[in-house]
Amino acid sequence: MRIALPVVVSGLLTTQALAADLSIKIEIPVLNVAEYHRPYVAMWIERANQSVAANLAVWFDLKQKNNDGTKWLKDLRQWWRRSGRELAMPVDGLSGATRAAGEHQVTWSSDKSPLQALAAGEYQLVVEAAREVGGRELLRLPFQWPPRAPTTAKVAGEHELGGLTLSLKP
Amino acid sequence: MKSSLEPAAYALAAILCLPLSVEAHRAWMLPSSTVLSGSDVWVTVDAAISNDLFYFDHNPMRLEHLAIMGPDGLPVRAENASTGKFRSTFDVPLKQSGTYKVAVVNTTVAAMYEEGGETKRWRGSPDAFAREVPAGAKSLQVSKTHSRTEVFVTAGKPTDTVFQPTGVGIELVPVTHPNDLVQGEPATFRLLRDGQPAVDVAVVVVPGGIRYRDTLKEMALSTDKDGKFTVRFPEAGMYWLSATVRSGGAPPVAAADHQGMGMAAGASASAGATPAQPPFRPGERALYGATLEVMAK
Numbered sequence: 023m024r025i026a027l028p029v030v031v032s033g034l035l036t037t038q039a040l041a042a043d044l045s046i047k048i049e050i051p052v053l054n055v056a057e058y059h060r061p062y063v064a065m066w067i068e069r070a071n072q073s074v075a076a077n078l079a080v081w082f083d084l085k086q087k088n089n090d091g092t093k094w095l096k097d098l099r100q101w102w103r104r105s106g107r108e109l110a111m112p113v114d115g116l117s118g119a120t121r122a123a124g125e126h127q128v129t130w131s132s133d134k135s136p137l138q139a140l141a142a143g144e145y146q147l148v149v150e151a152a153r154e155v156g157g158r159e160l161l162r163l164p165f166q167w168p169p170r171a172p173t174t175a176k177v178a179g180e181h182e183l184g185g186l187t188l189s190l191k192p
Numbered sequence: 193m194k195s196s197l198e199p200a201a202y203a204l205a206a207i208l209c210l211p212l213s214v215e216a217h218r219a220w221m222l223p224s225s226t227v228l229s230g231s232d233v234w235v236t237v238d239a240a241i242s243n244d245l246f247y248f249d250h251n252p253m254r255l256e257h258l259a260i261m262g263p264d265g266l267p268v269r270a271e272n273a274s275t276g277k278f279r280s281t282f283d284v285p286l287k288q289s290g291t292y293k294v295a296v297v298n299t300t301v302a303a304m305y306e307e308g309g310e311t312k313r314w315r316g317s318p319d320a321f322a323r324e325v326p327a328g329a330k331s332l333q334v335s336k337t338h339s340r341t342e343v344f345v346t347a348g349k350p351t352d353t354v355f356q357p358t359g360v361g362i363e364l365v366p367v368t369h370p371n372d373l374v375q376g377e378p379a380t381f382r383l384l385r386d387g388q389p390a391v392d393v394a395v396v397v398v399p400g401g402i403r404y405r406d407t408l409k410e411m412a413l414s415t416d417k418d419g420k421f422t423v424r425f426p427e428a429g430m431y432w433l434s435a436t437v438r439s440g441g442a443p444p445v446a447a448a449d450h451q452g453m454g455m456a457a458g459a460s461a462s463a464g465a466t467p468a469q470p471p472f473r474p475g476e477r478a479l480y481g482a483t484l485e486v487m488a489k
Contacts, residue, residue, distance in 0.1 A: 093230030099487055102229065103372065107349045 042132040042168045043191040046078070048149060049184030052123040059154040060120035061182055062094060064101035067136075068146045068162075074105040075145060076136035079128060081118050082111070102161055104121075105134040125184075132168065140167055151182040163188045219253055219481050220432055221294060222246045222345045226371050226485040233286040235346040236272075237294060240279040244402040245432045246280035246483070253341070255280050257298045263290025263351045291349035291371060296341045297361065305329035305473045313472070333472065339479040346371035349456075359387035362435055362480035367420065374485045375428045382419045385437050385478060389419030391433050397423050400430040428488035438477045 046095055050061060065078040076139055080101070083091030092111050096102045104123065130137050134172035152158040159182035163175045176187050221239045228235070238246075252275045258269040273282035286292060301321040303314040307329065314325055318336070325332070338361035344354070344394035350369045357363045364370070367380035383390040397411040413421045415435075425431060 081455070089231040093228075093233075096227050096229040099227075103374075103487070107229070107346075 025130045043129055043189075044132070044137060044138075044167075045127065045129040045147070045189040045191070046147065047125060047127045047185070047187040047189070049125045049179075049186070050121055050123045050151075051179070051182075051184040053156070053157065057155050059156070060122060061151040061153040061156070062098055062120065063149065063151045064106070065147070065149045066101060066105065067085065067140065068104075068148050070144060072104065076140055077105060077109075077113075078114055078130060079118060080106070080111065080113075080116055081120050083120055084112050084117055085119065094152070094154060097154075097158065098150050099147070099152070099158070101150050139142050142167060147186075149181075149183065149186055153182055157182050159183050161186050165190060168192065197418045217241045217250065217478075218244060218245060218432060218434070219296075219339070219341045220246055220483055221296070221341060222430065222483055223294070223343050223345050223485075226343070226345045227487065228286065228345065228347045230347075234283055235286065235345050236281060236283045237343065237446070238279050239296065239341075242278075245398060245400045246430060247403055250278065252276060252278060252280045254297060255282065255296070258282070258294070258296050260284055260295070261293045261354045263288050263292065263353055265356070268292065273288065276360045284345070286345065286347040291344055291346045291354055291369070291405050293354035294343045294345065296339075298339050300334045300337045300339070302337070303329075303332060304473065304474075307334040318369060333474040335472065335474045336476045337479065338477075339481075341481045343483045357384050357387050359384075361386065361478045362390060362393075362437060363387075364433075370482070370484055373484060374421035375425055375427060375486055375489050378422050378424050380420055380422045383415050383421070383435055383480070384419060389417070390415055390435070390437060391417055391419060393419070393437055395421050395423075395433065395435045397425075398432045398434075399425075399427065400432065410421055425484075425486040427484050431484045431486060432481065433484055434479070434481045437477050438475060440475045 027039045029130070038072070046065060062083070063079070063081040063099050066074050067076040067078065069075050082095060085091070095106055095111060098106060132138065132140075145165055147165060148160065150158070150160040161177050161179055161183055163177055163186065165175060165188060169192050171192060173190045174187060176185060178185050219241045223238050224236045238248055239255065240248035240251065241253055242248055242250040248290070255270070255273055255275060255404065258270060260270055262268045268284060270282040270284055274280065284292065284294060292327050299318055299484050301316060301318050303321065305312050305325070306427060314321070340361050340363065342364065352366070355365050358364060363384045365382040365384060367382060370381070373379050383393055383395070393415045395413040399409050399411065402408065411423060413423060415421045
């Protein structure tokens with residue numbers, strides 16, 4: 023597959039100095055509710071036809087005995103339908119524990135999985151959150167890969183997610 | 193309430209003082225979930241016969257003919273089955289990943305004949321019919337009903353093994369997988385009658401929650417020359433899909449569409465006419481009902 027990539031892209035992949043970064047800042051809001059559990063969150067990169075180009079992260083309750091936390095993965099219903107149901111969670115390098123309210127930043131480099139295999143093109147970053155006994159929200163941010171210049175895009179959630187910022191660095 | 197009731201049926205119902213509600217029940221199963229993840233996956237299913245979807249307030253569905261098929265095509269045993277006043281309930285362990293079919297499939301024979309100057313009515317299984325109804329009965333008229341009530345549930349990734357047709361009665365074959373339905377997206381299915389495309393068959397799709405609205409919101413569809421039909425579900429939620437195919441037989445003796453499906457409690461084999469019997473319609477018919485869950489976008 024890598025052999026078939028255009029020269030420009032394979033150049034990016036092999037030259038350390040040209041490695042691009044994709045960085046996500048996601049805010050999990052503080053909610054004043056009767057019963058609070060940290061949300062399950064899935065982040066992935068979507069192609070124009072809504073198929074999944076790359077899974078970035080899935081935060082869920084992976085500390086429960088017998089992997090019981092996987093029972094609620096289907097509540098991330100868009101992610102579940104697009105790719106979650108094809109996987110056996112937890113998956114190394116993809117799954118992580120749920121996060122507390124506050125801002126969280128995660129960065130992926132183009133010289134590592136999963137961005138290593140991402141072809142040049144138009145994509146959407148998708149972030150979906152579902153909270154036990156709470157609601158669900160999904161945010162999208164369009165972007166171009168690989169980035170030609172540093173870019174930043176922002177969108178704000180309304181109830182389950184706060185601000186979402188996508189920063190790309192060539 | 194039922195559009196297919198003909199004027200004669202109303203007249204007869206009036207004569208016999210039959211409550212019209214007798215004619216209008218729906219047979220359904222309601223699973224706790226249809227799309228599941230996790231490591232110890234179960235569903236519980238309610239099964240009932242009622243007017244309003246999906247409220248168990250009339251008769252339980254009998255479970256004698258319950259059959260569950262796993263993703264490998266092998267039978268799965270229901271656990272904790274019980275039948276109460278208004279509903280039956282049972283649990284299904286989903287030990288393998290894939291799609292399961294939960295079905296109640298039944299054949300009922302009804303007969304009307306004359307004996308000693310009296311009109312006799314009989315109802316029961318095909319086997320009991322052969323044993324109990326005299327072969328040379330005078331003015332014998334027979335009606336045979338095959339009914340199939342189904343739900344599909346999927347743990348993990350949807351699979352297709354359970355949709356292999358059995359060739360008996362009406363069956364649903366997905367073009368769109370029934371556990372991959374999303375609000376606003378078109379979903380296409382195919383109906384078979386005895387293994388062949390069920391052509392020009394009326395299909396009715398009704399959203400659940402009838403009790404809390406004034407209109408049925410029924411979608412009336414029809415299968416094409418390949419037995420296919422497409423439905424676009426306007427909202428997320430549980431839907432009831434049904435189809436009936438009639439064939440053979442003389443015009444109805446006392447035309448009425450009895451939808452009891454022969455599975456209600458009290459629909460046991462009995463001889464001799466009583467005023468509460470539904471009107472008799474000879475011939476064959478096949479009934480199909482399925483509960484489909486449509487996910488939000």
